[in-house]
Amino acid sequence: MNQGKGNILLVDDEENLHEALKLNLEMEGYEVTSAFNGSEALKAIANEYFDLVVLDVMMPEVDGITVAETMRVNNLDTPILMLSAKNTSADRVLGLKKGADDYLAKPFNLEELLLRVEKLITKNQKIQEKETIGDLYNFGGNTIDFKAQHATTHDGKQIELSKKETMLLKLLVENKGEVVTREKILQVVWGYNVYPTTRTIDNFILNFRKHFEPDSRNPVHFHSVRSVGYKFNN
Structure with a gap:
């Protein structure tokens, strides 16, 4: 596994899109864990550290907004890239208010998504890097x-x-x-x-x-x- 690139949780119930995104992210060198609904996502987040969560908004049972809100309430500061078919200003503002770091409307350009993923992970890794102490x-x-x-x-x-x-x-x-x-x-x-x-x-x-x-x-x-x-x- 390429730990240097990052560990991503991909959450989307649309199987064809999910598989396509997973393949492309893995081709970029990321380690990808899959979740197909909000409940699976919350279980994965509770058990493993991720450098980024790519999170669909519209899912059955537990939606993406609830997942993001739950993460922030529990003081988990993992970056969230929110994906949604909803693209009004109100939808974007809601997503960002509930904890998303970035918001990308469907359908989206794959290259743009990969660039946003890279930027979010790089930024997070820089924040996580503390001044090293001596021996x-x-x-x-x-x-x-x-x-x-x-x-x-x-x-x-x-x-x-x-x-x-x-x-x-x-x-x-x-x-x-x-x-x-x-x-x-x-x-x-x-x-x-x-x-x-x-x-x-x-x-x-x-x-x-x-x-x-x-x-x-x-x-x-x-x-x-x-x-x-x-x-x-x-």
Whole structure:
């Protein structure tokens, strides 16, 4: 899989168009996951990180507007390219208000769609790229050596860190002060196709608190944000 290009969720119940779009996106080097209705889309979004959602508006049961609105209510900031046969100003405004980053009316030019996809993914990846930190990082009397996978705690203890612990620590530190979603952690630390339970990530956070917090029951540095993700404060 070409992870550099991006991972796209394609949501459209019109099978012929869906297959044509999937083929063309894959030919451009994207990894494409298919959903044929809003319910399938929401399940996929809950379990995997996507760089972009290409989302049809008019679908049975759960429509595209509801999917977009649900994503934003749950603090998922994945870019959305909305597709719709409706092309009035009011329809476009509604789509954008409910969370779409771009809106393309059907029928559309394939080359234009591919350009919009590329721009949205490139923009999102630039936003996601944080200033990288060095090999050593200090906070609250603790020192992390990311390269050696080693830490010295505030009370002088020496700790060996696993590769996954080191990766998760680095991800949280690079995004300090911001909530890192569970989906983002799964993508970066475990990879696209391996999904541990939420409890697994919780256990990592509990260990970090035990090692690096003076009072693990009243954490200063490592916080869980219910139903969303985790946050590090220096």
